[in-house]
Amino acid sequence: MADSGDARATIVVVARDRFSKAQESLESVFANTPEPFELVYVDAGSPRAVRRWLEAEADRRGFTLLRHDHYLPPNEARRIGAAGAKTDYVVFLDNDVLVAPGWLAKLIGCADETGAAIVGPLTCEGGFDKIHFAGGEVAIHEEGTNGGTVRRVRDKMYHPQRSVDAVRDELRRRECSLAEYHAVLVRRSSLQAVGGPDPAMLSTRDHSDLCLEVMQQGGTVWFEPESVVAFLGTLPLEPRDMHFYALRWSDEWQRRSLEHFREKWDLADDEFFRERLKRLDWRRRNAIVGPIARRVTLGRATAKAEALLAPIEHRVNAWIARRNSDAREAAGSPAPPASRA
Numbered sequence: 534m535a536d537s538g539d540a541r542a543t544i545v546v547v548a549r550d551r552f553s554k555a556q557e558s559l560e561s562v563f564a565n566t567p568e569p570f571e572l573v574y575v576d577a578g579s580p581r582a583v584r585r586w587l588e589a590e591a592d593r594r595g596f597t598l599l600r601h602d603h604y605l606p607p608n609e610a611r612r613i614g615a616a617g618a619k620t621d622y623v624v625f626l627d628n629d630v631l632v633a634p635g636w637l638a639k640l641i642g643c644a645d646e647t648g649a650a651i652v653g654p655l656t657c658e659g660g661f662d663k664i665h666f667a668g669g670e671v672a673i674h675e676e677g678t679n680g681g682t683v684r685r686v687r688d689k690m691y692h693p694q695r696s697v698d699a700v701r702d703e704l705r706r707r708e709c710s711l712a713e714y715h716a717v718l719v720r721r722s723s724l725q726a727v728g729g730p731d732p733a734m735l736s737t738r739d740h741s742d743l744c745l746e747v748m749q750q751g752g753t754v755w756f757e758p759e760s761v762v763a764f765l766g767t768l769p770l771e772p773r774d775m776h777f778y779a780l781r782w783s784d785e786w787q788r789r790s791l792e793h794f795r796e797k798w799d800l801a802d803d804e805f806f807r808e809r810l811k812r813l814d815w816r817r818r819n820a821i822v823g824p825i826a827r828r829v830t831l832g833r834a835t836a837k838a839e840a841l842l843a844p845i846e847h848r849v850n851a852w853i854a855r856r857n858s859d860a861r862e863a864a865g866s867p868a869p870p871a872s873r874a
Contacts, residue, residue, distance in 0.1 A: 650752025653712030
């Protein structure tokens with residue numbers, strides 16, 4: 534790691550929903566970030582081999598490693614990691630993201646030149662050829678009804694699943710209103726102004742919440758395509774990652790996040806939320822239930838096996854969420870609050 538004495542940014546790495554890409558991701562940071570930076574790695578419940586590798590790397594490279602033996606929601610891990618930051622900027626980075634050369638300098642340059650509170654890079658998926666996220670929009674709209682006014686949230690991603698080459702001419706620095714947590718730079722003063730990432734956002738919609746909070750305080754969100762990262766994707770999910778993945782996308786954590794988000798922003802209980810609450814298990818079906826069903830039926834009766842396995846998986850999923858809550862309480866780390874203090 535370059536001498537961090539002149540660091541402008543503190544990189545806070547947290548687990549998104551698995552641990553198997555942690556080494557590849559962190560090695561890309563050190564290989565492609567020549568400028569000075571601080572690094573805080575929040576290791577919450579990683580498997581023994583990953584934990585030992587991180588301990589050795591922290592000793593060798595001199596970064597801060599914060600270990601928790603139980604799993605943490607990403608936003609809580611981000612709060613912990615950012616708490617001691619002294620630099621101008623905090624960069625939140627998921628542990629399954631690769632970074633391209635120049636990624637950090639370009640984020641900082643955009644923030645310096647525009648005064649942005651939040652800057653998101655061009656986020657690719659799988660490798661550096663296909664776009665996952667190229668900026669986007671999130672906004673709350675007020676609509677008149679016979680009974681008064683209702684508030685609804687709307688969001689949009691730019692160019693998802695498109696080839697980078699196909700839209701390269703459209704990728705330019707621009708002000709937008711949405712960035713994702715795969716990799717995002719946040720001005721530290723703006724982060725402090727909103728009290729940090731909301732710990733009650735346990736799972737989904739956490740990135741939308743941060744952007745709305747920062748914009749409510751007068752900050753701006755920018756997209757910087759000269760900064761490029763790659764989210765490695767989830768599938769196929771390795772067995773050692775299944776427990777945390779199931780918790781991260783558990784019915785409990787997602788439901789609480791959606792309900793908190795709706796209440797916090799005084800939003801209508803509309804189709805936006807009802808549809809998401811109906812399909813809380815879609816990620817687990819794709820990453821866990823489906824592969825198990827294909828394996829046990831040799832691919833011949835997958836749909837039927839999924840239908841039989843789904844109710845069992847839901848009960849197991851509820852048990853996983855309860856077990857994590859019990860473990861956190863036993864460790865003196867109570868479950869995140871239902872709303873921001």
